[in-house]
Amino acid sequence: MAGIVLGDNEYGKAETHVVRVTRNGAAHEIKDLNVSIALAGDFAETHLTGDNSKVVPTDTQKNTVFAFAHDGIGEAEDFGLRLANHFVQEFESVHRARVSIEEFAWARLAGHAFERTGEATRLTIVTSTRAGSSVVSGITGLVVLKTTDSEFHGFIKDRYTTLPETRDRIMATSVTARWRYGGDHAEWGRCFDTAVARLKQTFGQQDSLSLQSTLYEMGKAVLEACPEVVEIRLTMPNKHHFVVDLKPFGLDNPNEVFYAADRPYGLIEGTVRREGMPEHHEAW
Amino acid sequence: MAGIVLGDNEYGKAETHVVRVTRNGAAHEIKDLNVSIALAGDFAETHLTGDNSKVVPTDTQKNTVFAFAHDGIGEAEDFGLRLANHFVQEFESVHRARVSIEEFAWARLAGHAFERTGEATRLTIVTSTRAGSSVVSGITGLVVLKTTDSEFHGFIKDRYTTLPETRDRIMATSVTARWRYGGDHAEWGRCFDTAVARLKQTFGQQDSLSLQSTLYEMGKAVLEACPEVVEIRLTMPNKHHFVVDLKPFGLDNPNEVFYAADRPYGLIEGTVRREGMPEHHEAW
């Protein structure tokens, strides 16, 4: 039997939930981030012998998040870059640091009172090595629905096909979109706003022939609007809404009454990218 | 040993998720409701002998939700009244019908495209007997936070007390508020908007000496603004935000960097009501 060896590995502190308040007179600001760190590098010894001399404890990683928050958070992408770069620059054993951040949005109710908006969660994934950093940003939990302008027909029929073709259906999905920047500098907030606006607008305006075609158009719209972005990955579950058969009750149902199903659901995943740009599998 | 008897019981179909589209030209409207029904009455036989001759199947209850949606939903309270009254009027064995509705909010993106807002979920509980109906409405998942104007001191100290008194803390909570109307007619939508606005405004403006004092003021504000409402029940978890000790890192922390904890949490529940009004325990 061949020998047994350690393969890829990483470790870190997940879900450090930090809230940073900035007190500029009466109108406070808050940033609400859930920060997860994963380090990869020269960590074979702790696996093989339990020698921890190259290990940065996950507790220290958590402390570092809080200590860095002391100087302010700024954009999540910049906070992620500061953290990720810290770990690869400070510790020889750390060859790659990935900082994944969920940011929750709050709307101001009054000078120092806020309401958490149900807006989807903003995402950032920063991956740093000593050779440089990559930045992925995105959004998850963006739930959208259109009541018409969605068709699905012309598909393969086999012995297990019962789905009728349709020229008009509800299309609903919960968008997770992550886009990779070509560099590690951008106006992160403006790009985020632009990307999300384009995602929503395209979903609303497109005449859809399949959820795949909608996904592609949404991704393309972000690339067209955001020159800093080189690639976008979208995950879009098809949240089925079935027309309820009301005929047993003597009623018609011209696409008015729907049953919103939980499971199963379609799951559509796709990537849209600029031609000729190098891929970067480690960034995601 | 005393005999064994059947006590209180009820049954029904829970979580029928119905989406109703109204097509007025290009600008469609949607209502998105999760409807739960519970019937109480003369149901001893199905328990004791398995004789189901007085039982309205839960499947029929589900069908009824969809069939009633054919005629339009309107305000969730009115839809609940129609359903609850149907069951007590149609079936002699049904003495009480309770219809509980969660309504999810959607904002228009375009003529027939919508985005689900993270706004908290709107609630309605309608309870009908042949003697009449009661209506409770409310909201859940309203997450609010204030960065100052919250104090907590002067409390009992015993041998297990370690909490320091504070004149300035973060106060954060996820409000569930349910209010009972004095009758079964009101401008439900306007009342809901008024109540929620007052809950938010009071949370934001009050100088809080305890979460209890905030709860009371919020409830009082709703009663003052909504003459149709006779009682309000609030549940407000105290979502603790702890000031992180940064001294080990040579840093001060003047209430700027917080750790948002999950568990344990305080849980504050209270009722505010109009004096002299009869209580109605079955309504909730």
Next chain:
Amino acid sequence: MAGIVLGDNEYGKAETHVVRVTRNGAAHEIKDLNVSIALAGDFAETHLTGDNSKVVPTDTQKNTVFAFAHDGIGEAEDFGLRLANHFVQEFESVHRARVSIEEFAWARLAGHAFERTGEATRLTIVTSTRAGSSVVSGITGLVVLKTTDSEFHGFIKDRYTTLPETRDRIMATSVTARWRYGGDHAEWGRCFDTAVARLKQTFGQQDSLSLQSTLYEMGKAVLEACPEVVEIRLTMPNKHHFVVDLKPFGLDNPNEVFYAADRPYGLIEGTVRREGMPEHHEAW
């Protein structure tokens, strides 16, 4: 307009998750409890004026849980009694203390290694006033299914009924059962084991004519086996398993292939109790 007054209220620390290890040589024991406390009493002032002089902070309640665990946990019911009695005896303003406990089961893998079993969670609710204590125990998350010996027919048919009668269906449910003891002393662990065994056995053996009839038989079986118990409340969702129509594929389906649905679901709730025993609404 009538005056506005404070109604019922309570507060406490929820979900203090305590793990207690007992080290008797090599074979350690663990208790894993999630403890929630709610206090009611003379707390009007903190609501109305923010005067907290009668308030036991929820933080102190949490500390008390940990401090009491120092002396060992024992049965969850006894731990709950110690805690609940402490609060009503120690603090004049506390008129009623309710301690609700979830206990998670662990099976031993080795002397001091354990595996959390998926067994349903054990529940305890102890409610103490200065007049005495009541004890409710139970279980939640007990998921059971039977593949036959379940019928449902003879029910009311109306214009919204489409459900066919059946002489053979899958019956599946997730049982939550809570039973109230007549006093505050019992062999809690033995009673729990007996009750759960009887719940399972009855579910498995009964020829069911409705989920209600199963619920009643299960409750009755616990009362018959546990003389200390005076009342039991059961909540049993009907987790529907639908026979899939395979005819379009040229296949029969004699109750073999089922689709397990999530929502909507039936929800059956009922109480079984000893005749003539006083009710105790505050205990639950």
Next chain:
Amino acid sequence: MAGIVLGDNEYGKAETHVVRVTRNGAAHEIKDLNVSIALAGDFAETHLTGDNSKVVPTDTQKNTVFAFAHDGIGEAEDFGLRLANHFVQEFESVHRARVSIEEFAWARLAGHAFERTGEATRLTIVTSTRAGSSVVSGITGLVVLKTTDSEFHGFIKDRYTTLPETRDRIMATSVTARWRYGGDHAEWGRCFDTAVARLKQTFGQQDSLSLQSTLYEMGKAVLEACPEVVEIRLTMPNKHHFVVDLKPFGLDNPNEVFYAADRPYGLIEGTVRREGMPEHHEAW
């Protein structure tokens, strides 16, 4: 600006929850599977033009799961192979089919009554192309804890380190383990049982110097016991249990009373594999 192109994409039906009953006289058998399918291949047209002529609808995929269940499920790995091979062999446009299955365990209560055990969920991921199939199996939600024989010391200290070294701590984790077979034939059930037994045994017996060292030993034990397995990937969150400081209450705490924290948590991920075996990134 460079052109915009479609990149990697896949789609399928997720979470078809199928329950299959086999009726061998009185002692029925059940299989309870949650099946997710993802197809990749020649699907550019549906993205780019909305031409669906190469698309197998996700609804058809769902139907196929139910139809295939008609012939019996058998081991989840074999069911996954049948399904995955069907899609790549039947449809020219499907170049790769991945079938991911969660299997839930039920224990017999009586001849045809069952209790869902809290045992962790069994996993299978089958990936087929026309060149062949790979099989990954595993387990998730295996929650284990040891009360001693866990140390953590000798780690890097920097300005953000506050964690004390420890020679005795609680170690708790929720194991997700997935192992890849070298071929597409094995005694799947026996391998699963052996692997899980070795995971538990190793966790219980090892004197741990870091969670990483435990992860490695657990993975190595599976490879040693299961010659069919060529690689195993483990994800093990460090579910922290903190010793509660009872000194303020005049009490000692010799590692007896712990607070079980939710977040943040350590997250340790690692791979153990046979030396010299080719990797297969698409299999996971």
